Amino acid sequence: MKRRDFLKSTAVIVAGASVSLSALEFVDPKELLAANPQLRWGFLVDTHKCVGCGFCVKACKTENDIPFEANVTRTWVERYVIKTDGEVVMDCPKGARDGFTTKLLDQGASGNRLIPENEIAQAFFVPKLCNHCSTPACVQVCPVGATYQTADGTVLVDRTWCIGCGYCIMGCPYGVRFFHPVEHVADKCTFCYHRISKGGNTACAQACPFGARQIGNLKDPNDPVAQALMNQRVGVLRDEYGTKPNVYYIGLNKEVR
Amino acid sequence: MVEQVAQMIVHGEAWTIKDLFVLPNEYVYWSIQIVMYPYMTGLVAGAFVLSSLYHVFNVEKLKAIARYALVFSFALLPVAMMPLMLHLMQPLRGIHVLMTPHFTSAISAFGIVFMAYACIVAAEIWFVYRKFIVESIHRLEQKSNRSGLEKILLPIYKVISLGAMDLSSEALESDHKAVKFLAGLGIPVACFLHGYAGFIFGSVKANALWMTPLMPVIFICSAIVSGIALCILSYYIFMEMRKWAAKRGKNWLLPDALAQGGTAIPVEQLRSIQDHEVKMTSKYLLIFMTLAITLEVLDMIFRGYTAVKSWDALRMVIYEHDFMKIFVYQYGLGNFLPFLMLLLPGLTTRRAVIASILVLFGVFMMRWNVVIGGQAFSLTFAGFMEYHLPIIPHDIETFKEGLGGALSVIVTPFIIFYFLNMIFPAFMSDDEAH
Numbered sequence: 001m002k003r004r005d006f007l008k009s010t011a012v013i014v015a016g017a018s019v020s021l022s023a024l025e026f027v028d029p030k031e032l033l034a035a036n037p038q039l040r041w042g043f044l045v046d047t048h049k050c051v052g053c054g055f056c057v058k059a060c061k062t063e064n065d066i067p068f069e070a071n072v073t074r075t076w077v078e079r080y081v082i083k084t085d086g087e088v089v090m091d092c093p094k095g096a097r098d099g100f101t102t103k104l105l106d107q108g109a110s111g112n113r114l115i116p117e118n119e120i121a122q123a124f125f126v127p128k129l130c131n132h133c134s135t136p137a138c139v140q141v142c143p144v145g146a147t148y149q150t151a152d153g154t155v156l157v158d159r160t161w162c163i164g165c166g167y168c169i170m171g172c173p174y175g176v177r178f179f180h181p182v183e184h185v186a187d188k189c190t191f192c193y194h195r196i197s198k199g200g201n202t203a204c205a206q207a208c209p210f211g212a213r214q215i216g217n218l219k220d221p222n223d224p225v226a227q228a229l230m231n232q233r234v235g236v237l238r239d240e241y242g243t244k245p246n247v248y249y250i251g252l253n254k255e256v257r
Numbered sequence: 258m259v260e261q262v263a264q265m266i267v268h269g270e271a272w273t274i275k276d277l278f279v280l281p282n283e284y285v286y287w288s289i290q291i292v293m294y295p296y297m298t299g300l301v302a303g304a305f306v307l308s309s310l311y312h313v314f315n316v317e318k319l320k321a322i323a324r325y326a327l328v329f330s331f332a333l334l335p336v337a338m339m340p341l342m343l344h345l346m347q348p349l350r351g352i353h354v355l356m357t358p359h360f361t362s363a364i365s366a367f368g369i370v371f372m373a374y375a376c377i378v379a380a381e382i383w384f385v386y387r388k389f390i391v392e393s394i395h396r397l398e399q400k401s402n403r404s405g406l407e408k409i410l411l412p413i414y415k416v417i418s419l420g421a422m423d424l425s426s427e428a429l430e431s432d433h434k435a436v437k438f439l440a441g442l443g444i445p446v447a448c449f450l451h452g453y454a455g456f457i458f459g460s461v462k463a464n465a466l467w468m469t470p471l472m473p474v475i476f477i478c479s480a481i482v483s484g485i486a487l488c489i490l491s492y493y494i495f496m497e498m499r500k501w502a503a504k505r506g507k508n509w510l511l512p513d514a515l516a517q518g519g520t521a522i523p524v525e526q527l528r529s530i531q532d533h534e535v536k537m538t539s540k541y542l543l544i545f546m547t548l549a550i551t552l553e554v555l556d557m558i559f560r561g562y563t564a565v566k567s568w569d570a571l572r573m574v575i576y577e578h579d580f581m582k583i584f585v586y587q588y589g590l591g592n593f594l595p596f597l598m599l600l601l602p603g604l605t606t607r608r609a610v611i612a613s614i615l616v617l618f619g620v621f622m623m624r625w626n627v628v629i630g631g632q633a634f635s636l637t638f639a640g641f642m643e644y645h646l647p648i649i650p651h652d653i654e655t656f657k658e659g660l661g662g663a664l665s666v667i668v669t670p671f672i673i674f675y676f677l678n679m680i681f682p683a684f685m686s687d688d689e690a691h
Contacts, residue, residue, distance in 0.1 A: 069265040076281045090639055095281035108275040108640065128280075137463060143364035144353040163353055164346020166286040167364055173463035175280035175636045179268035184346040241462055257637035 039152040040246075041191050042218035043202075044225045044234070045127050047251040049212035052077050052125040054099035059207030061097065063192065065182075072178035073097065074189040075129040075204050080255055081105065084121045088255045089113065100125070126256050127213060129204065130155065130176040130189035131237065131245030138168035138177060138188075147186065153218075153246065154193050159185050173241040191215060218246065268346065271655055272645045279640035285632045288658045289646055290344035292628045293666045295454045295476060296483065296621055298337040300670075302447040303484010304330035305378065309447075310541065312381075312440035319541075321684075322534040325495075326488045327385065328683040331378050332674035338371070339666050343657045363457045374443070374450045381439040383417070384432045386681050390418045406679070413680060451480040458627060465567030465638075466574070466631040471556050478549035483620035485542045486613040489535055491671075493610045496531040499684065512675050513682035532606050539609040542616065543599045550592050553623070570638035578633055578641060583626050591619015 060075045061068050076095035082088050093106040104112035136155050139147050146161035147168050162185035169177040169186060180187035192202040196215060205213040216225025228234065228250070235252035236245045249256075269284025304326045310316045311323030342348050355372075358365035383390075397403060397411045421428075452473035458464075459472025502510035560571060575583055595612035629644045647659030656662060678684075 067265050070267050071270060072267045072282050088639070090278040090637070092278070092281055107277050108279060109643075110276055140361045141363070141461070142359055143362040143367070144350075144357050145359035146353075161350070161353065161357075162347065163350040165341075165344070165364065166346075167362065167457075169282075169286050170461050171463055173636060175283050178282040178284075179286070179346055181265055181267045184268075257639060 038217075038219045040218045041132060041153050041196065042216055042225055042229070043129065043132070043191065043247040044214045044216065044228050045247060045249045046212050046214075047124055047126050047249055049210040050077065050125040050127055051210060052079055052096060052100040053209065054096040055207040055209060056127060056204035056213060057095050057097045059203040060189075063195075063203035064190070066187070067181055068097070070181045071095075072181065072187075074176070074187070075127065078126045078128060078256075079105070079123065080126060080253070081115055081123045082121045082253075082255060083115060083119050085119070089115060090257075096125075124251075124253070126249070126252075127204075128174070128176070128237075129247060130191070131174055131243065131247045132189075132191060134244035134246065135242065137171040137173065137241065137243055141167045141171040143167060150193075152197075154191050155188070156190055156193060157186050157188065159183055162186050173238050173243060174245075268654070272647055272658070274643040274645065275640065276643065277635075277640035278637055279635040279642060280637060283635055283642065285629065285642055285644045287344075287628055287632060288644060289660075289663045290340040290658055290666070292621070292624045293340040293663055294337070294344070295451070295458075295480075295628075296624045297333060297340060297666060297670075298451050298454050299476065299480030299483050299620065299624075300487050301330055301333045301337050301374075301484070302451040302477070303481045303486075304333060304488050305443055305447045305484070306481050307485050307488050307538065307541070309440040309444050312436055313444065318537040319534070321530050322488060322492055322538055324385065325492055325683040326484075327378070327382060328677055328681050329488065329491065329670070329674055330484075331382055332677050333670045334375055334378060335673065336666060336670045339669060340662075341367075343662045343666070363453060363460055366453050370446070370450050370453055374446050377439055377443045377446055381436055381443060382681060383419075384435045384439065387418070387421065387432050388424060388429060389682075390414050391422050391424055394418060394422070410680070417680075448477050452477050458631070463636065464631050465634075466571055467627065469556060471552060472627075475549065475552045475556065478545060478552055479620050479623055481545045482542065482549050483617055485538060485545065486616040486620070489538050489542065489613040490610055490617065492538075493531065493535055493606065493613075495684070496528075500528065512678040513684060535606045535609050536604055539599050539604065539612065542613070543596070546592070546596055546599075546616065550588075550596070567638060570634040573641070574630060574633045578643070579626060579630050582622060583630070587619055587622040587626055590615055591622050592616075595619070 054077060056075055057073055057077065060066070061073060064074060066072065066074060071094065073095035076092055077100075078090055078092045078096070079100055080088060080090050089105050089107075091105040091107065093100075104114050107113050132153055132155050134153070136147075136149060139149050139155060142148075143165060144161055144163055146158045146163070147155065148158070149155050159180075164179065164185055166179070166186070169179070172188075177186055177188045179185070192200070192204075192215075196202060202213070202215050205215055214225050214228075216223040218226050218229065220226055221230075225248075229248055232250055234248040234250055236248055237252075237256070239245065267284070269286050269288075272288060273284040275283070307319070308323040308326035308330065311319040342351055345351050354364060355368035358368055360366075394411065394414050397407055397414070400407065403411065455473035455476030458467040458476075459469055461467045498510050502508070557575070560568060595615040598608055598612040598615075632642060632644070634641050647655035650656035650659050650661055674683075
């Protein structure tokens with residue numbers, strides 16, 4: 001082999017190898033997400049589209065191994081009934097796991113309540129889930145750092161490290177956290193991190209027949225969620241706590257708590 | 258099938274009754290053990306502050322009860338951790354709080370503050386009892402036929418003496434200085450230990466009832482009140498037991514006499530010490546009670562006056578759901594009645610003791626009303642939760658977080674104290690200790 005050929009082929013091999021190796025590193029999702037500041041997961045709920053079928057709750061429980069019979073859930077749907085006299089009556093039987101199949105409103109120990117139709121001014125449904133706050137109270141109060149925020153903004157729980165003190169459950173202003181009945185550690189919505197980090201959709205958004213739920217990248221101006229935030233009037237829940245929530249609602253009433 | 262369903266009872270569901278609109282994941286997650294936790298740390302801090310009144314500020318009148326309060330505070334110390342361990346869903350991981358603390362969390366300070374405080378109390382006891390330890394070693398060594406208990410005690414004393422056998426007057430003088438320094442250092446640390454327990458609650462911004470900067474201060478004041486009250490009560494009970502036992506020669510009730518060999522104090526002397534100490538201590542109880550009640554009432558008035566969004570729900574809880582617990586049990590029976598009892602002239606020992614029992618009950622109810630009351634309303638302010646203490650346990654969880662767990666927390670310090678009293682006699686009558 002001539003020296004010239006040797007140098008030539010060496011250059012080709014090195015260049016080829018470095019390109020393919022860098023590509024290998026490039027597709028490592030963890031590296032990609034951590035290093036890429038262009039990604040911030042957010043969620044958009046269009047309350048006008050929600051009909052309270054509860055498919056999202058069912059799908060979430062199935063996807064994330066939250067026991068179906070347990071009275072805790074990572075996401076739920078609330079029903080609001082506003083009467084003509086201004087009274088607001090709300091309910092959320094079993095987190096709306098089975099949907100709202102009756103006109104009776106579940107009032108806990110006070111029993112069921114039926115509001116005559118002529119007294120109803122308006123009624124609507126509001127789905128809820130973890131807000132994956134930018135300054136999450138739960139992460140702040142965790143004494144062992146078992147709850148943490150990823151670089152792309154989701155708030156997760158390390159099941160192997162959680163001591164089960166319940167401080168995060170107390171610290172969350174949205175009541176999205178609970179003790180997992182089987183794992184006996186704190187649990188909450190992860191935005192289906194195992195799916196979205198591989199390019200998939202969240203189980204709830206996928207199950208919603210009316211497109212009321214949408215996950216998206218708030219940093220991408222072409223993302224439908226980011227565009228909706230720019231072009232539409234949206235609200236967030238309980239911003240007075242300073243947690244900077246990232247679940248946005250279209251058609252949020254002042255009655256929604 | 259039954260087991261499957263039982264397993265699906267989520268934590269908190271067994272003792273929570275929801276009314277009106279409560280979010281699906283909301284339960285009374287922090288139950289009786291979290292009531293016990295600030296209560297027990299409060300007792301530790303209060304007992305220590307009482308002992309420091311003598312050691313730092315030279316309140317001579319409190320001399321006898323100060324030594325007792327110090328040893329009792331040490332016996333209470335490990336028990337302050339017990340409710341937390343009983344409460345944790347993963348108790349085996351409890352050590353993570355010490356090993357991997359996450360410093361933005363108030364709880365992570367626990368390891369550092371608790372350990373520092375434990376070291377201070379242990380060191381102070383060591384300096385207070387050093388002379389006694391050395392003398393005991395000499396006494397036991399000279400004895401030719403040692404009893405079984407003395408055979409155990411001698412090596413214990415030898416180890417805890419740490420080889421410091423110097424009993425010269427200079428050495429004792431420096432012991433004295435060390436005690437004073439440690440007792441002085443211990444007061445802010447004890448207040449911090451408990452103030453931070455208040456901070457754990459006061460800093461939860463999601464909870465409308467807890468979130469107030471007054472919380473740590475209220476906790477410290479009520480801690481000192483309850484600590485002093487428990488010292489008065491337990492001192493009285495132990496003294497009564499000792500009187501009873503001394504008359505009848507029942508040495509098993511006198512662990513120190515059992516261990517140190519017949520140094521029981523004559524009954525008459527016991528009675529005069531007891532009367533004197535109980536009455537003196539109740540004066541200090543009165544001072545700290547005034548402070549605690551003032552702060553608590555200030556907090557309540559402030560909430561009602563500012564009446565922010567949460568006040569509608571809080572008012573329902575305070576004036577309706579928990580009216581009996583707050584105004585009758587906590588303020589009425591637990592604060593104003595003992596306050597009057599202590600204030601009226603001609604204070605007798607018995608009256609002081611009854612007042613102390615009421616004060617202890619009042620502080621317990623205060624903790625209850627803060628911890629359970631803070632979870633009595635939904636985050637939506639549109640629903641309420643009622644807590645039912647599990648009395649008869651049907652599984653390990655309802656035992657741990659029920660009456661059984663609470664009682665084991667209450668009983669344990671007395672068991673520890675019984676054995677600790679053998680090593681460090683808390684009721685020594687003479688001037689051999691500081």
